Amino acid sequence: MDGSDCNCIDENESGTSLTLVLFHAHYCKICQRATMKLTRAAREYPSVNFAKVEARVIPEPASDNLRSLGISKFPFVQIFRKGGCVASFSTGPAHLFMHKVRDTLDLCLERDEDCWEAFTTDFATEIESNRDARRNLQPELLP
Numbered sequence: 001m002d003g004s005d006c007n008c009i010d011e012n013e014s015g016t017s018l019t020l021v022l023f024h025a026h027y028c029k030i031c032q033r034a035t036m037k038l039t040r041a042a043r044e045y046p047s048v049n050f051a052k053v054e055a056r057v058i059p060e061p062a063s064d065n066l067r068s069l070g071i072s073k074f075p076f077v078q079i080f081r082k083g084g085c086v087a088s089f090s091t092g093p094a095h096l097f098m099h100k101v102r103d104t105l106d107l108c109l110e111r112d113e114d115c116w117e118a119f120t121t122d123f124a125t126e127i128e129s130n131r132d133a134r135r136n137l138q139p140e141l142l143p
Helices: 029-044 062-068 094-110 113-122 124-136
Strands: 018-024 048-054 076-081 084-090
Touching: 018 029, 018 094, 029 048, 029 094, 062 124, 076 094, 084 094, 084 113, 084 124, 113 124
Parallel strands: 018 048
Antiparallel strands: 018 076, 076 084
16 A cells, blocks of 8 residues: 555556545544554455545645545545546544445445446546546646
């Protein structure tokens, strides 16, 4: 799990690879616990890429830029497939972190190509909105 470089999303990737990105803040105690638990999740899901983005790297105005990405509070998780954000959620209390992460990863990993095609069609607007928001920020900082 690499927290220093989050250029981990390849829009042209041909496989079904997933990347989970944890958005966190250094001052957040729940985030600190979530980061430790994410290390465990990385071992449980070897086919999934894991990355972290610390709030301080988000360009000013940070709160507006975070909102444009759909991030409302920390810790916050987004899961990407083929360059598109296919899941985005706040993890809530620390004791629910792994449950939410596992449930969402399991759901994503169970989808076949037909399900993914239907999903990306149904949520095309939301996926493109997130992609546009990431493009508008410093591209070297975000997936």
